[in-house]
Amino acid sequence: MRDWILHVDLDQFIAAVELLRHPELRGRPVVVGGSGDPTQPRTVAATATYEAREHGIHSGMPLRTALKRCPDAIFLPSDPPAYEAASTRVMAVLREFPVLVEIWGWDEAFIGATTDDPETLAAAIQQAVRDRTQLTCSVGIGDNKHQAKLASGLAKPAGIHRLTSDNWAETMNHRPTDALWGIGARTAKKLAALGLHTVAQLAAADPAHLARHFGPTNGPWYRYLALGKGEAEVVTTPWIARGHSRETTFQHDLTDRTDIAHHVATLATQVAHDADEAGRQIARVSVKVRFTPFLTRTRQSKLPTPTTDPATVEQTALTILDRFDLTRPVRLLGVAVDYTLPPSDDQPTLEALE
DNA sequence: TCTGGGGTCCTAGGACCC
DNA sequence: TCTGGGGTCCTAGGACCC
Numbered sequence: 001m002r003d004w005i006l007h008v009d010l011d012q013f014i015a016a017v018e019l020l021r022h023p024e025l026r027g028r029p030v031v032v033g034g035s036g037d038p039t040q041p042r043t044v045a046a047t048a049t050y051e052a053r054e055h056g057i058h059s060g061m062p063l064r065t066a067l068k069r070c071p072d073a074i075f076l077p078s079d080p081p082a083y084e085a086a087s088t089r090v091m092a093v094l095r096e097f098p099v100l101v102e103i104w105g106w107d108e109a110f111i112g113a114t115t116d117d118p119e120t121l122a123a124a125i126q127q128a129v130r131d132r133t134q135l136t137c138s139v140g141i142g143d144n145k146h147q148a149k150l151a152s153g154l155a156k157p158a159g160i161h162r163l164t165s166d167n168w169a170e171t172m173n174h175r176p177t178d179a180l181w182g183i184g185a186r187t188a189k190k191l192a193a194l195g196l197h198t199v200a201q202l203a204a205a206d207p208a209h210l211a212r213h214f215g216p217t218n219g220p221w222y223r224y225l226a227l228g229k230g231e232a233e234v235v236t237t238p239w240i241a242r243g244h245s246r247e248t249t250f251q252h253d254l255t256d257r258t259d260i261a262h263h264v265a266t267l268a269t270q271v272a273h274d275a276d277e278a279g280r281q282i283a284r285v286s287v288k289v290r291f292t293p294f295l296t297r298t299r300q301s302k303l304p305t306p307t308t309d310p311a312t313v314e315q316t317a318l319t320i321l322d323r324f325d326l327t328r329p330v331r332l333l334g335v336a337v338d339y340t341l342p343p344s345d346d347q348p349t350l351e352a353l354e
Numbered sequence: 355t356c357t358g359g360g361g362t363c364c365t366a367g368g369a370c371c372c
Numbered sequence: 373t374c375t376g377g378g379g380t381c382c383t384a385g386g387a388c389c390c
Contacts, residue, residue, distance in 0.1 A: 034358075044358050059390095065355050078358095105361095105390055184388050215365055218387090242362065249358060284382095294357065300383065334359090 004118045005232055006111040007140040007148035008094065008125060011157045013107035014047040016135050017086045018076050029073040031057055031066050036077030038067035042249050042331070046078050086133065093132050097125065100234040110145055112234030122160045146230025149181050168228035173200035180225045187214070187222070202226035240342060241278070245286075246270050247334025253292055254330040261318060267335040268317035272310035280339040281306035285313055287320040290332035299323045306340045313337070 010016065014032050019025060029052035034043035045066055048057040055070035066073060087106040094101045099121075100112035115121050122139035129137050140151025141162040150172070151163035163171055172179065177199060178188035194213065196202045203226035210219030224230075246267050254260050264287060275282050286300035299320045307313065317335050 042356090042358075044355095046358085060357080061355060062357065065357095069355095108390080182388070186387060217364065245360065247359065286384095292356095296385090298384065302382070332358090336360095 001114050001116050003232075004113050004115065004121075005142050005145055005148040005234065006099075006113060006118065006122060006125070007142070007145070007152040008109045008111060008129075008137050009140070009152040009156070010090065010107040010129075010135055010137045012047065012049065013086075013135070014078070014083055015049045017083055018079075019049070020134055021082070022076070025074055027051060029055060029057070029070050030076060031063065031070075031073050032076045033063055033078055036075045038063040038073075038075045040064075040251065042251055086135070089133050090129055090135060090137075093128050094125065096128070097121070100236050102234045102236060103239075110148065110234050118162065119160055126158070126160070144228075144230035144232040146181050146225060147228055150179070163228075165228055169200070172226075172228065173198065173203070175199050177202050177222075177226070180222075181230075182225055183222060190214070191222070199226045241280070241339060243336060243338040244271060244274055244278070244280075245288075245334055245336030246274070247288060247332060247336075249290070249332045250330070254333070257326060260326060260330055260333065261321060263333050264317050264321050264335060265314050267333060268314040269310045271335050271337050272308055272313040275337060275339065276308040276310075280308070280342065282308060282313060282337040283340045284338040285316045285320060286334075286336040286338075287317050287324070288332070288334035288336065289321075289324050289326075289330055291328040292331050294331075295328075296332075297324065 015030060018030065018032055030049045031045050031052050032047050033045040034040060041064060043063045045057065045059050045061050045063060047059050048066070052070060052073055055073070057066045057069055057073070063075065083106055091101065091103055091109060094109055094111065102110040104110055113121055118141045122141060126137055126139060129135055136158040138152045138155040138158060139160045140148040140153070140155055141160065142148035142151050143164045147163045147168065151161040154163065155161035176188060176197060177183050177191050178185060179199065190213065191202060196205055202223060205223055207220040207223055210223055213219060214222065248263065248267070254263065272282065282303065283306050284300055284302045286298055288296065288298045290296045301316065301320055303312070303316060
């Protein structure tokens with residue numbers, strides 16, 4: 001018996017939930033996103049079925065482009081509450097196993113398990129999820145979260161794959177650095193400029209050299225990832241959000257100052273209400289403005305005292321807005337807040353100590 | 355391909371203080 | 373006093389992920 005980390009990843013989660021509601025669409029190219037109107041500008045696909053992908057459609061693609069690529073595609077509106085509900089049912093199934101479960105978004109979870117047959121456990125999880133929710137998932141098995149996460153990607157669709165320190169090098173060494181979880185296109189390009197193209201090359205790089213180019217934390221961390229290392233602790237306590245935000249991309253640019261201020265005030269009020277509902281205090285307010293064509297700027301300020309008062313948050317956001325040069329047309333406005341850390345039960349407050 | 359929305363974490367530079 | 377060095381806080385931006 002030994003410890004394993006499993007990563008459960010639902011296959012095509014959003015599309016799969018939609019196909020359960022619309023079984024007649026099975027086998028057809030389906031694209032989900034926005035309000036489901038593919039003629040709307042500035043709206044992108046949340047997901048696309050395998051049939052739609054065959055036409056070159058992928059998530060993040062503007063719906064108008066998707067429509068051009070596949071005029072016969074079915075476009076459905078995004079329905080977050082339905083995905084939330086489906087996710088809750090899946091996570092409940094996972095929790096019935098004698099394992100630790102760490103939920104990682106709508107369609108993923110890490111599992112900590114002690115067994116000498118992780119493949120049998122993985123198959124039992126897949127079977128239970130399928131029986132109870134009609135959804136399929138891929139399961140990755142690893143020594144840590146990083147390995148398990150990459151393994152579930154290799155297992156898709158609906159498969160099981162084991163990626164541990166034993167087969168890490170043979171599986172990963174020849175792959176590009178952005179195959180690693182946490183290295184994206186930007187970092188991969190910078191690494192390539194240093195002559196580091198593959199996972200093997202990154203694993204053999206000098207940590208001090210990486211630190212000079214990517215900072216004291218990130219540089220050595222990239223090499224660590226290339227060696228197949230990673231976090232192995234499964235945290236079952238609910239995640240405590242660090243902050244919250246709301247933003248809106250407008251179909252038509254905003255140019256009128258009063259109009260812009262009105263939208264910022266509305267977003268600020270919403271965010272303050274969200275915080276209040278979540279029982280959290282706001283410590284800092286940020287305003288985000290995206291100008292056309294696509295230039296994004298943020299300004300922020302720390303509140304003198306934490307609050308959830310909508311009027312204070314609104315006034316702060318409007319004062320921050322005054323610091324922007326609003327001579328260019330605006331395509332997006334956003335308001336974000338940082339929360340204070342919630343009072344912790346196991347950490348006595350200063351007052352309690354006195 | 356004219357590029358959503360909601361998150362997290364890290365870095366760098368300036369202000370300020372001793 | 374044409375000048376050191378460290379520590380902390382704050383802000384803006386970047387990168388990544390789903």
